Amino acid sequence: MSEPVVMLSHEMLAPVRQPLEAAGFRVAARWTLSEADRANVRVIVHAGEIPLTPEFLETLPSLGLIACVSVGYDGVDVAWCRANGIEVTHAKGLNADDVADHAIGLILASWRSIVAGDRVVREGGWRNDDRMRPRPGLKDRKLGVMGLGAIGEAVAVRAEAFGMQVSWWGPNPKAVRWPQAESLLALAADSDILVVACRADASNRKAVSRDVIEAVGPRGLIVNVARGSVVDEDALIAALKDGRLGRAALDVFEDEPTPAARWADVPNTVLTPHTAGGTVDSIPRMVAQAVENVRLFLAGEPVASPVAA
Incomplete structure (x- = not known):
């Protein structure tokens, strides 16, 4: 042989x-x-x-x-x-802990405008009156986790350390301390921040649809550390441009590498090149x-x- x-x-x-x-x-x-x-x-x-x-x-x-x-x-x-x-x-x-760390990093970078603030300082746009228009902190914010596998659980544990209220949705019940929403749409509507951490398959392709995105709303944030296929990326971009979604922080994309031009005029985004699990x-x-x-x-x-x- x-x-x-x-x-x-x-x-x-x-x-x-x-x-x-x-x-x-x-x-x-x-x-x-x-x-x-x-x-x-x-x-x-x-x-x-x-x-x-x-x-x-x-x-x-x-x-x-x-x-x-x-x-x-x-x-x-x-x-x-x-x-x-x-x-x-x-x-x-x-790599569940590493991906969860990255998800929390994306939340902080977006919710607290860390990336945008870095850009302001570097480009000479620092104005003192901007400090009087702060964004909310994380304590007592509602964080929803789509998919409570190893990564989702690790995100939930970390979010609790920030004083966040955690809930989740997935197709199967689990014996965990966090409440399970009745649907993904219900989870999105009850969340300030929605973290997508589920396993991708044919059943959840573009499950984070226009309706789910709009349920998170103009003051909310969507974080995706799962797969780009789970989120309707076109609907996400349109909602960010129209102000129907407040912010997005993404490590995964519909096509990878994602074209830079696709995101050039999309506001309120923090983007990383699918590096969450690679340490x-x-x-x-x-x-x-x-x-x-x-x-x-x-x-x-x-x-x-x-x-x-």
Whole structure:
């Protein structure tokens, strides 16, 4: 039997080649994959938000595992993969604290106008009378969390430390101390700040719709650290421009990288380039988990972190 090939699915994963090769695996990249290697690809190491179509996967006759370095796996049709004998793993919970930290950072940066204030100072626009028009603080504000998984719970705990009133919505009940809203729309209407922290899938595409956005309202803030697909981005931009939504702070976008021109004239936004989960602490853990899943699979052993059925 030919030596199994571990294929990197995207250029951003190029740094993962070294730990895979150090573990003794033959590594190839999708963007330079030869036909000889294609036939022997047993594993794809993947960034889960990037689409892997069944049509492409069918060109890899020996494929048995997709090991997502990321927590999310919304670019992978897990049901199709399982039906075709392909296992899918991910980095469950390994960067939840880092993403939650970033979400709180986005809240502070936007709600307290920190980014805008930095710009004012640097551009020479500091006026003393501006200090007499402060924004509200965070204590006693209502924070709604869409999706109370590991990230959502970590956001809720952090928000409580700021004295915020936390509630949440998700499709399934949970035994937690925070009240569950009856719907996403109800959560939005009762929140000063709505944090989107859910797992993305086909069921919640553009779930943060125009109605939800307008329910948060002209004094409210929407923070997205989940996936760009969960928010109707066109509706969000229109609401910010029209003043029907007060502010938005986003780490994820409908298309990535998002075009700079798309946001050039959109007011009251804080934007970061999908970096919430990538720290010097979390990335090594996530890469190590993916490498371990590759090792276990190729050794014929059960993988360590399969995607839940």
